[in-house]
Amino acid sequence: MISKKLTTLLNKQINLEFYSSNLYLQMRSWCDANSLDGCGRFLQQHADEEMQHMNRLFNYVNEAGSMALIGAIDEPRSDYKNVQEVFEATFEHECQITKEINMLVKAAYDEADFSTFNFLQWYVAEQHEEEHLIGSILDKIKMIGIEGKGLYFIDKEIGGIADNRPEEPPAP
Numbered sequence: 001m002i003s004k005k006l007t008t009l010l011n012k013q014i015n016l017e018f019y020s021s022n023l024y025l026q027m028r029s030w031c032d033a034n035s036l037d038g039c040g041r042f043l044q045q046h047a048d049e050e051m052q053h054m055n056r057l058f059n060y061v062n063e064a065g066s067m068a069l070i071g072a073i074d075e076p077r078s079d080y081k082n083v084q085e086v087f088e089a090t091f092e093h094e095c096q097i098t099k100e101i102n103m104l105v106k107a108a109y110d111e112a113d114f115s116t117f118n119f120l121q122w123y124v125a126e127q128h129e130e131e132h133l134i135g136s137i138l139d140k141i142k143m144i145g146i147e148g149k150g151l152y153f154i155d156k157e158i159g160g161i162a163d164n165r166p167e168e169p170p171a172p
């Protein structure tokens with residue numbers, strides 16, 4: 001059984017994963033509107049993965065004898081100046097999610113809830129991977145540049161990353 005406090009925090013994280021999915025789906029829409037098919041594929045894949053992250057938490061909370069709650073989800077941002085701004089916003093968002101996960105891990109540890117602590121380790125590893133992935137995309141954007149043909153190559157490169165990424169296993 002998870003404590004009331006941890007249930008509240010896990011439900012907050014469920015909401016954040018939903019928000020992340022909507023944020024990336026909205027970014028995909030921005031890419032579509034700007035003819036960036038490769039970036040759009042990458043962001044759609046990310047939106048789908050965020051739903052898996054949400055489901056993983058949702059199932060855990062219910063299995064642990066508490067009740068997962070879906071609250072109101074904030075409207076995602078939809079205005080971006082260019083694709084660099086899209087990926088900068090993605091990176092900032094992932095760093096924020098890492099902080100939230102770390103806070104959750106600390107709360108589970110402080111309560112000696114080692115089942116939840118253990119469950120959250122998957123998210124710790126996932127955040128490390130996501131920060132690295134988005135950070136490397138941002139590096140490429142800065143290296144290639146988004147002027148003229150640079151934008152075409154960026155889109156091709158990011159689409160290639162999406163096409164070659166192994167599929168994330170479905171939420172248990």
Ligand code: FEO
Binds near residue numbers: 050097
């Ligand atoms: Fe659910 Fe992108 O972290």
